[in-house]
Amino acid sequence: MLRFTLNRLTQSIVVILVVFSITFFMIRLAPGDPFASPKAMPPDVRKVLVERYGLDKPLAVQYFTTMGSYLKGDLLPSMSYQGMWNSKIIKDAFPISLIIGLSALGVALGLGLPAGIIAAVRKNTWLDYGPMSLALIGICLPTFVMGPILIAIFGLKWRLFNVAGWFEKTDWVLPAVTMGLIYAAYIARMTRGGMLEVLNQDYIRTARAKGVPGWRVVLVHALRGGLLPVVAFLGPALAGIATGSFIIEKIFNLPGLGQHFVASVFNRDYSLILATVVLYAVLLVVVNFLTDLLVAWINPKVRLS
């Protein structure tokens, strides 16, 4: 366990370093720079800005000074939002993305798991066909189609929720449901597949031969094995939800981190791009580590080493 953690820690550091480096150089290779647009800037103002952010120095120097500040926990000031620190921007915006992401995951698991389990147990009945057809539709409706549909129904027609923005206590609902429904579809399909495979195993027959009641066969004997593929999918799902926030936040006009990331890419805000990308990388690494722990906890055959 300790060795596993240490191993993963070094691996994670490598991943984050790679992300840091690739991002750092890629954005500088992209055409344009933070002060190129939109309106032409007087050359002397531009010169002051370029010098203030150290963009006139050689790339290698920039790279290592940036890394130095990151190691000290300093995420540097933003280049497009004058006078704003990246850490402050993230602190304001990230909680919004986090709330929506986590509630989307909640919706996805809350709908997907029961639907998948019931569909597997009642295979080839309407309890299987119904949810699974819905799931198929869910998979083929991207968030940027599902979102406007939900807005049209719940926002415009029934006026239950705000159409966009982040003002009221209920503003998380539509974005979270939009994203959650799509992942619920994936999770339902995966759960059904996993459960069906397990329910055909010999050890389920053994359990039934022992006189274990039907619900207990499903929940105690089949669920663990059946959920393994779903648990393994949690890492990619959370990554998808994190990057999915770019689109969700645009649809619902939420001041979350995704919006800032997309804006920073447009603005070539080198420092804000780097800060958000590194944050996402750290998040993903942590999530992947947690899912591995979860898999090992469920499956005794997996040794953490």
Place this chain on the structure above:
Amino acid sequence: MSAVLDVKDLQVSFHTRNGVVRAVDRVSLKVGAGQTTGIVGESGSGKSVTCYSLLGLIPQPPGRIEGGTAMFGGLDLLKLSEKELQKVRGSRISMIFQDPMTSLNPYLKIGTQLVEPLRLHEGLDKATAWKRGIAALEEVGIPEPAIRMEQYPHEFSGGMRQRVMIAMALITRPELLIADEPTTALDVTIQQQVLDLIKDLQKRLGIAVVFITHDLAVVHEVCDVVNVMYAGRLVESASAADLFAHPRHAYTRALMRSIPALQKKGEPLYTIPGLPPDLSHLPSGCAFRPRQTPDRQALCLTDRQPPLQEIAPGHWVQACPGCVEGGLPL
């Protein structure tokens, strides 16, 4: 002798897209108290389906129990609801299966699985059940049982797992144990140990055993009574001693001829020609006819299914003139 289990005219079929498969066709058998009753046949002969249907373990649909009775301690197993059957399974009738590698749940501790019947059927608390579990492992010859209880199936060898299965089946002291090819998947050396264990426990606990196998050598070693099944029907039934001394049905004789140990060295191994028939398109008359030698085929019944007939005390055989060796008494 009193019968623990008395099955009469059991009929099970599977309704598939390719037609109705008569997996078990009017099979009757008795399991005497304290006895080991063998059911022998090739794969697909219906021997497993017979036992699984008694406990409600066949998938329904496509499976369907079409008729018959199975009296067990005053209960007709075939009439019980799923809930009532659950109370019988693992408590009064237990099963062990062919492949110990896949029959234990890989995600649960051995101990948890082992004591589950106790917790379910006897309502024991965890600590008491755990203690009984340790004793049960000891009984089947697993060293360091207390440690083994905490381990998972992948930490056990095949033979050890089958011992666990046996311990799990017997932990509630059932009246009947159904063993479905319990040694087939094991190494030859382990097979003997497991057979000895089953025989030993049966003597000590005085339980009745139904032993399903395709291996006549195993039958010879453990069974008191033998039922030979072919194409979903019983073709011969007799005490083991009688059957091995005087096999009457052509199929039984053919099975015996194909035991390698009974053949002379250097001679090619005898195999029964042909394949078991397709159960969804059974020929009318004797099911074994297509695999008989041509001169015998001519004698086989073609118009009706041969009935079982008692040709010696306790020795029943499917009365097909082409198949019964030495002819039929009138």
Place this chain on the structure above:
Amino acid sequence: MSTAVIPATLAPVIRPGRSLWQDAWARLRKNHLAVACGLVLIAVVLICFIGPRLSPWNPEVTNLALKASPPGTMETLADGSMAKHWFGTDTLGRDLLTRIMRGGQVSLMVGLVATSVALLIGVAYGATAGYLGGRTDAVMMRFVDVLYALPFMIFVILLTTMFGKSMLLMYMAIGAVEWLTMSRIVRAQVQGLARQEFVEAARSLGLSTAVILFRHIIPNVLGPVIVYATLTVPAVMLLEAALSFLGLGVQPPDSSWGTLIDDGATNMETSPWLLIYPAAFFSITLFCLNFVGDGLRDALDVRGGKD
């Protein structure tokens, strides 16, 4: 719940004398839904690539007098005849149907090009790792693991900013991040095959590694590769649409289904048809691609793509 025995005679009857592909084709044909989806896909492709030639409208010519007019609006053509805007017009008065067809060309091409790139890299990489095995394999797959851990959507976005001006390069950038799963699948297949007797036999005959790889192994991994490639097409189309929706993908005056849906979502309240039609085209295409992929998976008897 279905456990317990099924008599051996219920097992499918083995039909001799048919190749894997004939068998797969027969099974696919029986899957009516997959066949229907395949036909719909062909129809969509034909509409997108032939439709614009038959359409009386030029998707780039604006007509502010007829901006955002609902489906069925008539307009007088240059030669004086009347023609219908079947799906209405967009906010600049351009014919929506023609724009959807043009946008479809872009979206479908992205699917094709990016998948081909992913296919090429993934198969070559996975086959090499799986065949060579040992340390090389371990290092190569470790690298894939590291890449997997990267937030790849972000890298697509960064790549598109670099290649934003060239659409082809952008397609390739998408393909360049989608090859990971493909390489894993191919590697797993090759690893299994490399240990089998016919490969041993080929090696004992003195065939070179390259010959063994291309003659004996790659044909055998074709099934899973085809299945996964079919399923990659909707994935990359989705990615492109997402990028375009964010304004990072296809740039005006070009359009793809993603940019059209973006336009539609903006004007959803006033002109819902601007969202409904492109979204329907896009979703139906994704739906059909997924179904054809699933059908192929069943027909070719390929087990799940994970692990």
